Amino acid sequence: MAAFQLLVNGVALGAAYALVALGFVLVLNATSAVNFAQGDLVMAGGLLAVALAPLIPLPGIVLLPVVLVLMAALGLLLALAAYLPLRRRPPVSVFISTIAVGIILQNGAAILFGPEPRAAPPLFGDETLHIAGLAVPEQSLAIVAVAALLIGAQQWIFARTQLGRRLRATAQDPEMARACGVPVTAMILVTFAIGAACAGAAGLLLANRYFVTPTSGGDLILKAYIAVTVGGWGSVPGAVVGALLIALFEVGVSSVLSYPVALGALYLTLLAILVLRPQGLFGEAVRRRG
Amino acid sequence: MRRALPLLIGLLAAMSCLSPAARADDTLSFPVLVPLTGFLSLEGTSQRNGAVLALKQTPAGVAIASEVVDTGTSPEAAVTALERAAGSGTVGAVAASMLGTQMLAMLPLAQELKLPLVTVSGTASITEQGNPWVFRFFPGDAVTKSAHARYVVEELGKRQPAIIYQTTAYGQSGKTHLDAAFKALGVTPVFEEGVDPAAKDLLPVLTKALAAKPDVLVLHLHSGPTALLLRQAASSGVTLPIVAGSAMHQPSTAALLEPAELKGVCAETAASPISGDTPEVKAFTDAYRTAFGKDPDAFALGQYDGMTMVLEAVKAGARTPDAIRKALSAETFKGLAMTYRSDGKGNMAHSAVIVCYDGTSRVPKLVKRYDDPTLAAK
Numbered sequence: 208m209a210a211f212q213l214l215v216n217g218v219a220l221g222a223a224y225a226l227v228a229l230g231f232v233l234v235l236n237a238t239s240a241v242n243f244a245q246g247d248l249v250m251a252g253g254l255l256a257v258a259l260a261p262l263i264p265l266p267g268i269v270l271l272p273v274v275l276v277l278m279a280a281l282g283l284l285l286a287l288a289a290y291l292p293l294r295r296r297p298p299v300s301v302f303i304s305t306i307a308v309g310i311i312l313q314n315g316a317a318i319l320f321g322p323e324p325r326a327a328p329p330l331f332g333d334e335t336l337h338i339a340g341l342a343v344p345e346q347s348l349a350i351v352a353v354a355a356l357l358i359g360a361q362q363w364i365f366a367r368t369q370l371g372r373r374l375r376a377t378a379q380d381p382e383m384a385r386a387c388g389v390p391v392t393a394m395i396l397v398t399f400a401i402g403a404a405c406a407g408a409a410g411l412l413l414a415n416r417y418f419v420t421p422t423s424g425g426d427l428i429l430k431a432y433i434a435v436t437v438g439g440w441g442s443v444p445g446a447v448v449g450a451l452l453i454a455l456f457e458v459g460v461s462s463v464l465s466y467p468v469a470l471g472a473l474y475l476t477l478l479a480i481l482v483l484r485p486q487g488l489f490g491e492a493v494r495r496r497g
Numbered sequence: 498m499r500r501a502l503p504l505l506i507g508l509l510a511a512m513s514c515l516s517p518a519a520r521a522d523d524t525l526s527f528p529v530l531v532p533l534t535g536f537l538s539l540e541g542t543s544q545r546n547g548a549v550l551a552l553k554q555t556p557a558g559v560a561i562a563s564e565v566v567d568t569g570t571s572p573e574a575a576v577t578a579l580e581r582a583a584g585s586g587t588v589g590a591v592a593a594s595m596l597g598t599q600m601l602a603m604l605p606l607a608q609e610l611k612l613p614l615v616t617v618s619g620t621a622s623i624t625e626q627g628n629p630w631v632f633r634f635f636p637g638d639a640v641t642k643s644a645h646a647r648y649v650v651e652e653l654g655k656r657q658p659a660i661i662y663q664t665t666a667y668g669q670s671g672k673t674h675l676d677a678a679f680k681a682l683g684v685t686p687v688f689e690e691g692v693d694p695a696a697k698d699l700l701p702v703l704t705k706a707l708a709a710k711p712d713v714l715v716l717h718l719h720s721g722p723t724a725l726l727l728r729q730a731a732s733s734g735v736t737l738p739i740v741a742g743s744a745m746h747q748p749s750t751a752a753l754l755e756p757a758e759l760k761g762v763c764a765e766t767a768a769s770p771i772s773g774d775t776p777e778v779k780a781f782t783d784a785y786r787t788a789f790g791k792d793p794d795a796f797a798l799g800q801y802d803g804m805t806m807v808l809e810a811v812k813a814g815a816r817t818p819d820a821i822r823k824a825l826s827a828e829t830f831k832g833l834a835m836t837y838r839s840d841g842k843g844n845m846a847h848s849a850v851i852v853c854y855d856g857t858s859r860v861p862k863l864v865k866r867y868d869d870p871t872l873a874a875k
Binding site for chain 1: 533534535536538539541542664690691692693695696697698700701702704705720721724725728732733734749750752753791
């Protein structure tokens, strides 16, 4: 029974991590640039939800669209300030600029909100459901449902719409896409917006159960990086599977061994994948392009 | 001309005594060098606020200057801040970072510059360096963890504790002292496990702890993880008593939880200003709320008491860093949280309290005070 309860918690955590990794991998695919500010965007999304909660005293599900829109706008700003001016420079320039944006977000959040941990409102309710001896928080179920919905919607946009086709063309070969009349710069801006919106959704989902502080993004970018490396550099399904794997170690393995041992086992697994299957579980989408 | 020259020099000397620069030389500076960004920003902000509030009480006839510098979390930044502060006028004493690694880096420089460092750092080793310039106004783990263990064993009558601690230096130190305190009381924990502060879900460790059949949960976690574990314990229907570490007493920790989730939870701490057990503490809490728009915690009160003792020394005539050091070393000071006196190593605080929540409010009640609990535990 305890194992089933841990499974529910692990899937909920993995679903939220998947949104973090998804935003990271979308930008990676569109620009070949590693957005080191992704973790801090998650933090910004969480604190945005905290700030909006008193203004819109309704459940988190009503806040979610507002957070998505505002975070998409922040993503556009990030692209305009930290990516587009440096797109012709060596990749390390974008690494540094996104790290700088992350630090600015952290310090800005510390000034605006203070250092205290804060909790965002729950998506629907804060109750715990007792089902067949299991204590399942409503928020855990809501996280899984909302993350699945957002990931599904994103897959649908990418697979079935003209915008999605243009985004994919930009991600696969920006020069060829430009030659075919695709507005590549606009597509890159849209990708940054979607990536930041994903981060915002993850921030709202995580900040209720696990709280948010101005420094909580640093840990999340590391997890996104591991998820993408495990799944395959640039692979969207790989990022989701990688995120679920991290949650499996954090919740599942740590329940049998201990948290430090589970963390060690996760890094050993990462090392083994890098040695035995360096392209990741789902292959490297980004390298294939080159 | 020969007679006029000494007169001119004398006149210039007299004028220089009256100049603003000379008046500035009479001003005693009390820099506040604390971590306002990074992982210790919550506690560092409390420390800053406590120091700033104390420094508003300027003793009559003494001009005081103060500058707040964010030391972040790197030892280098703290050392640079101390060097810079020392070069900007006559420093009386420094409100110095509560981060142990920063204090250890600053100590040799403070000894070289002959500047008293007044801190609320809990790191035991800072007062074990043989450095006479450090003064700690917060009980170390030896004191607080003895009180923690004694409350569990002597007041609650529990003898099968499960200890969940943080894997950080803070957590390891607390766990070591808890082990020693329980051993002194003849109790062996049935479960002990460290948790990384980045762990999002604490249900795995809680499940394992409960499987060991404890009669009490003893926590030594940072603020966020403490709230997370208490929330998961409440939603899992855990009815065991929980005695948490000092992070629980911080108002920002309690703010993350519903009062019902706090029912029966206790915590050790140096003080709980919001509990307002005396009119003086209540007045401090009100002044703090007015100044900073938030509730104070024990770190704020400890640093406030420390800087107030420094200012008392100045009021009594200490005008140099060495005179202030001597006063801090020799005097006894009745602060708001407790009575402070140096043990010869710069440890000024020797009391701890236990506070408990009744499930109806986020303000805990003081249930037990331990003055020098290490002596009794031995």
